[in-house]
């Protein structure tokens with residue numbers, strides 16, 4: 576048995592207005608009231624943070640940003656900083672999601688800067704990594720993950736990654752309905768933990784939570800969570816409805 580507390584996180588991506596997000600979050604909070612032994616987090620769009628903050632007050636649900644800029648303020652039109660997220664009530668921030676890497680030019684280097692910014696703002700970074708379908712077919716999965724972890728966490732000391740969460744999201748499984756098999760996910764998670772161990776030592780690797788993301792649903796969460804190195808989930812589509820997400824949280 577692992578001592579790592581499971582973290583079930585919902586990434587609402589570019590879905591829901593403030594009112595819609597507040598309603599869903601309030602519904603979720605009611606449905607999972609009394610749940611213990613796990614952490615839950617929702618990352619709504621920035622424009623819904625205020626509504627969700629109110630809706631989850633007094634619940635076990637934490638609030639996350641989906642992205643941040645590495646500077647704390649300045650002339651960066653359209654960007655949001657770590658201190659802004661903290662002031663908005665966030666405890667977590669997703670960094671380097673594959674959609675940010677694919678559509679917005681994010682790289683391991685910007686991920687590294689954003690993790691530093693998250694730490695400076697007392698936000699728990701949820702750092703996303705994962706291979707594309709072409710990379711998996713070319714048997715590059717492990718080398719891609721190794722590079723993403725090493726570059727993303729380059730220059731960090733042990734204390735810098737003490738609360739960091741990694742999210743393994745095979746790009747081919749995101750929003751496609753193609754979940755990695757639990758054996759495929761476990762194999763990747765065990766590899767990821769071995770890289771963290773090489774970089775930061777055994778105790779840090781043993782303590783680090785590694786979430787799985789990619790078409791997680793109520794029907795597959797228990798199977799995934801039964802694997803030794805899977806410590807939670809980063810859920811997209813299935814987190815948008817309170818009843819479905821509550822079923823995942825209470826797997």
Ligand SMILES: O=C[C@H](O)COP(=O)(O)O
Nearest residue numbers: 586749750789790811812
């Ligand atoms: O951040 C969440 C992931 O991109 C997974 O999305 P999905 O559950 O819709 O496949």
